Amino acid sequence: MINPNKILLGICLLAIIGCDSIEDKKGRFLLKGNEKLEENDPKSAIVFYNEALALDSAYADAYFNKAMAQLRLHQLDETILDLSKAIQIRPDYFEAIFQRGLSYLDNGEFYKAKEDADRLLQLDANNWKSYFLTGLSQEKLKKFAEALVAFEQASILEPSNSDLLVNQATLLFYQKDFGKAKEIISKAELLNPSEPNLHNLRSMILFEEKDLDGALISVEKAIAFDNRQAYFYNNKGLYLLFLGKPEEAIDLINQSIQMDSKNPFAMRNKGIYYVMQGDKISALQYLKELSEKYPDMDLVQEYYQKAQAL
Known part of the structure; x- marks a missing residue:
């Protein structure tokens, strides 16, 4: 014999399911998408977000x-x-x-x-x-x-945001105010000593100040804190060029280019490498175009002239 109470319970459950609003459904899709994003699965997350948008x-x-x-x-x-x-x-x-x-x-x-x-x-x-x-x-x-x-x-x-200080120091670096830039970098380091960009920026300042060993130590700190940044390897390659270690340098510069093929500074450094190797044709291949597109880039005009004189 069929229990009428069970029938009533089933009807109630169907009613609850049927009353599930669009607001609830789209919210669940959003949450599922967020879960996938937290799991570093953005493609699956997009599928759920599209389901929410379909509603x-x-x-x-x-x-x-x-x-x-x-x-x-x-x-x-x-x-x-x-x-x-x-x-x-x-x-x-x-x-x-x-x-x-x-x-x-x-x-x-x-x-x-x-x-x-x-x-x-x-x-x-x-x-x-x-x-x-x-x-x-x-x-x-x-x-x-x-x-x-x-x-x-x-x-x-x-x-408390160290990045904002590093950005200030970067602008001061562009303006060649190295002393003030280093002061601000030191403040940023007190807030976050493991911030890789401050160590990379310090290395760039030290290079400008002709402290090649200091520059190398600082950029190596940057790489130790973040080994995914192409420009860190490129900078290390540049310092090694001027430290008389061209083969180590070119390996790092090429690695940087593989990570980011659009970085003109890496192309400049490769041109400098070929000047130092006495390879005029290869040097001009890189430096001629850079001298036209980025005439104000540091070292470009100097090494373009050296390439022409080879």
Whole structure:
């Protein structure tokens, strides 16, 4: 005999399942996507975010999280597109604007990054990220004085952030104010002694000051803290060139180029290597184009002339 209570219970369960709202369903897809992202599986995360968006095409958080997953896959155009969709839905979406500005910088769209920085300042002039993005975009636009002011303001708002100090020191390095740059690097080191960029920057200053051994020690510290940065290996290669160790140097420079084939400083260093080897044809192959595209890059004109004189 069928128990009517069981029938009633089944009906109630079906009713509960049937009443599961779109809001609940899309939220679960978002959470599943987040779990996959935490597991470093961005492709699967994107699948879940798309499921959430299929339920609600105006789900700003799903567009944002999907963009962050695409960023992990180095899909910058797709990242920018989805962040723009999130911002279109929520014009005051601060974090989406911030991340889009950073993505514009990575994509070489510096003026668009500056526009997003201006937008952040209008939204929240008391948030360090507004000034951080402003500083980064102004730096890319070669407006170093404006960038320095922005980074200084960001540091006032976020004094425990060592990266902001390293950015200030970098700008001072560009301006050849090595003494002040080193002072700020020391402050950053007190906050975070394992920050690789401060050690790399210190190495660059020491190289400019002709302290080659000190430069080598500092860049090796940078590599010890982060062995994934192509420009660290490139800098170490440069120092080894000037320390009279060309074969060790060229191995590191080539390694850097394999990691990042678009770095003109690595091409410069390879040209310098060939000048030191007396190989005029190979040296000119690298330095002639650099002298035209980057005429103000340190050492380029000097070694282009040396290559021509071989």
